[in-house]
Amino acid sequence: MTWRPDEPYNTLPLLPPTVDIETVAVLKRAIDARAAVAALDQAALRMPNPAVLLNAIPILEAQASSEIENIVTTTDELFRYAQDESDLAAPETKETLRYRTALFAGLDSIQSRPLSATTAIQVCSTVQGREMDVRNLPGTIIANPVTRTAIYTPPQGGGVIREKLANWADFIHGSAEIDPLVRMAVAHYQFEAIHPFADGNGRTGRILNILMMVDAGLLASPILYLSRFIIAHKDDYYRLLLNVTRDGAWEPWVLFMLSAVEATATATLAKIDAIQALQATVRDQVRATSAGANSDLLDVLFEQPYARIANVIQRCGVSRPTATKWLNELVDAGVLRDVKAGRDRLFINHGFLEILTRDDQG
Template sequence: MSARTCTRNPILYTCRACNVPAIPCRAGPGRQPGPCRAQGRGGHHSQPGILVSTLTLQEARDSSAIENIVTTQDDLYRDEDPADAVGTAVKEVLRYRQALRAGYSRVRETGLLTLNTILDVQQQLECNRAGLRRLPGTALRDAAGNLVYEPPQDANEVRRLMGDLERFIHDDPPFPADPLVKMALVHHQFESIHPFYDGNGRTGRIVNVLYLVKEGLLDIPVLYLSRHIVRTKPDYYRLLQAVREADAWEDWVLYMLDAVAAAASETVATVQAIRRLLQDTKQRIRANYRFYSQDLINNLFNHPYTRVEFAQRELGVSRITATRYLDALAADGVLEKIRVGRNNYYINRPLFALLSAGASPP
């Protein structure tokens, strides 16, 4: 496999032995991704905590589905308290959300997307401290067991390449490309280095979102990018490999720009619909119930499947009072009460429908 040297960025990935493709200097496809940037930021200033709580869980579910970690929407929201999660898949999705939130906090605090942050993200995803690969033998194979790609095998080479990638993320040396184009390059390089024993795909997709946060294109880590990828999964893997085999950078970058554009449009539409529903629900409860409070509204929208324990904790009321509030809302059709095992759940059906619309099937 040939490797091309980028004279503008000579430190980046010209390793013939390890097959990590060189980034071409003229990677931009000539497309103006400005509208994606505007859409990525739109509508996020209302109730950001609610959006982070609900929408990051959707991104976690879809990113995990790419790796065949499949959960239903109902299972996910019923078990969204990690202490109650039973299924392995649900636990993995919840860890993804936790890792995304932790990475987001680090990037917002420091303004940097460092190797240490990426290591922390992967550690939370996989619940281990294995760190970067140190042993040879990692290979990517198709369903028939045929070798598709062999990433760098030498531990020193993996660490060097990740150091190069960290510098590239922070424009050292400067790389004059639109941040969305650069995100596509960063993602491909990360997946080609394949730095971890496990969790590379999901870590790489979290890095996408964190990079957009670092660049100021997202105020909060809410973007349905993985939903588009899971819908076009064969193209995603085909184009990843086409860069390695044929330096097909333009097709890869165009694919990622299309993914961001589609994700931004869908995310904004969902955010706006949630905002309208929240206002309608707020007005309805305020007009009809003396126990209305903003804490109650937050509870109903932070937890599409809420429980008495959640309301008790978040409203600061007794269990009896929390039960009375939720039962009253269920009796009038604001919520739907169901019993699963020993637990009662109060479902915000309109919110659940919005979050489930367009979601990848289980």
């Protein structure tokens, strides 16, 4: 049956693709991408305090991935409520932070059981904040937002979708001869083409990308986030996805995803270098205050861009007056900025926040 954008694509071919997906061009690009990921992974493992990245990178990924779905919030809002998801947070902020929760829940899941359709359902349920299951009802269409004409109609019917998800999972685990980054790119297309849920497919699929890289042993922790690259090349992303469906154009799609991995890994490595240089500077500035050579205080300032007095009290084992004095001295020195947040004060490591949010991908 010929594919038509306005008809359910129940004949979506199963994996693996029948064409050669590891072309010479793909393998060359995969070598470069793998090298960039390996360099990033090693740099992260050498960091004295891995929480510096583990707390921040998933929040940035959550923000970018949600922005693709037109759920827009600010980095300021996300980090402000990252430690305390209070009722003061906007609905968009709470929804975006659920992405981070879903990511870590997915990581916990693949420690005990293989990545599968069940993993995808759990991730999507957390992202959406309600129990999700594969679609059973007809009527799901991806349409042009302006003309409302169909661009793509995914497979319909619970049985069909579950069959294709089972094949998707078999491909992930049963194609060890295929480069893991190539396998991730192919699996990402297939998941988005299956479009198994009524909502949340894009964000779920992007979390699954990270889980696949961790599961394949390419990364020890989820510190590579592709969503910012996808935002910057959003038209290409959707065009190349559709070209696989319409024309079987696998090579350009896989090359795009490999480029996304390489560029993002290189950019994140640049952030690590900049963070470590800033840590050395701030360490000297902390020593010039009454805190002296307090490594715990330095950790507090870099584990989150926003610190509270309570964080310093708990981590450094000091009284509230002492913690307040240390933070005020760093505000006076220009290391931190402070803002009111209800009855609390937040102390912003603005240099760290600037490194995290700037675009290092060029």
